[in-house]
Amino acid sequence: MRPSRNLRDNTSLVAPIGSNKNTTVNDSRTYVTRPDLPPLEDFLPLLRQIWESRTLTNGGPFHRQLEAALCEYLGVRHLSLFANGTLALITALQALGIRGEVVTTPYSFVATAHALLWNGIRPVFADIDAESLNLDPARIEAAIGPETTAILPVHCYGRPCATEAIADIAERRGLRVIYDAAAAFGVKDAGGSVLRHGDLSVLSFHATKVFNTFEGGAIVSPDVATKQRIDQLKNFGYVDEVTVVEAGINGKMSEFNAALGLLQLPRVDQAILRRREVDALYRALLTGVAGIRCLPPVAEVATNHAYFPILVEAAYPLSRDGLYDRLKAAGIHGRRYFFPLISDFPMYRHYPSARPENLPVASAVAGKVICLPIYPELDDATVAAACRLIAAP
C-alpha cells in the first residue's frame, strides 16, 4: 500500500538537500496525524439501521457488538465503551474509589492528570526514565507517601511501561494501578495484551488515535463485577429504573460512534502495518543524522506505531523549536508531544512534586521532542522530504 492522496506533488514540497533556498510550500500540508476512515458508502447502511431502530444510545446493538468485537481483537475479557477516553479515566478512578494522592507522570497528555483533579485527587508527579520516557519505577517508589492510594502510569506513545516493576511496587505498598493506555491500542508484550496489566486500563478512540470512533474510549476490567459497576457509573449511577447508587457521569458511547467502530476495526491491522513501514523508513533515513535520536524499538513488543518521536539533542545545529519551525514552514506540521509538561500547567505547578528539579528527565525531554507525521495514508515521499529537511538543517 502506497497511498498518495494526501500530497499531490511531494517533490515540490522541499528544496533538495544542500539547497540554501527557503523551502517551498504547496497547499497540501502534512500534519502529525490524519484519521483513517472507512469508505463513506460502507457507513450509510449502518446509519440506516440506526434511523430505522431509533436506538441512538444506552447500550444499543452496535454498542454491544463493538464491545464484543474489541474484547476479541484486543484479547481482553471485559470492556466498557465510553464517549471518550477522559470520561473513561475519570470513571476508572471513581470505580476503584481512589482518594488522597496518586503518583503519575508529567510527560503525558493533560487529560491524565485532569482525571485526578476531577476526582478530588492530588497528583504527585514522578520523573520518567530517559530511555522509555515512561515512569521510572524507582521514582514512583520515592514519591509514595502516607496518602498515596494508587499509581496512574501512562504507556507513553503506546510503548509499554515497566509493568512488572510497577506491579511489584503496588503489591508491596498496597496501591491500586490504573493504566492510561489511551495510546496503546493493540499493543502486546511477551505475555499478551498490555491492557491486562494493573487493576484497570483505559483506552482512547479519539480521532488522532490508531483506532478511532471520531470520539470514544473504553475501560478494560478484570472481571464482570467491575465491568458492571463501571457500566453503572457511566450511566449516571443507575442500577435499575428507580435506583441510583452513586454520582455517576454520562459517559456512554452513542450508536453512531459504535457503528463506526465496527467498520474501523477490520482496518486497523492494515493501518498498523503501514505505520510500521513509515516508522522503519524514518529510522533508516535518520540514522547517522548527528544530534537526532529516535527512541529504540522495544524488545519483544508488538507496538502500534502510534507516534514517531525524535529527540533534538545538543549536537544538532538547530534548537528543537528551530527545527520544528523549519519543518512547519515546509508544510510538515510535527507536534511537540509532550511539551509543556503537565506539571507546568497553571493548575498543577503549585504542587511540590511539579518543580522542575523533581523532574529533570521529563523537563529535558520536553525541551527536545518533536513527533513527526505518522499515519496510514502518509506516503514515502513525504517521509523522505521530512528527513531531508532534518538531515540538512
Ligand SMILES: *Cc1c(COP(=O)(O)O)cnc(C)c1O
Ligand atoms: C488521547 C489521550 C487521552 C484523552 O483521550 P480522549 O479520548 O481524547 O478524551 C488521555 N491520555 C492520553 C495519554 C492520551 O493520549
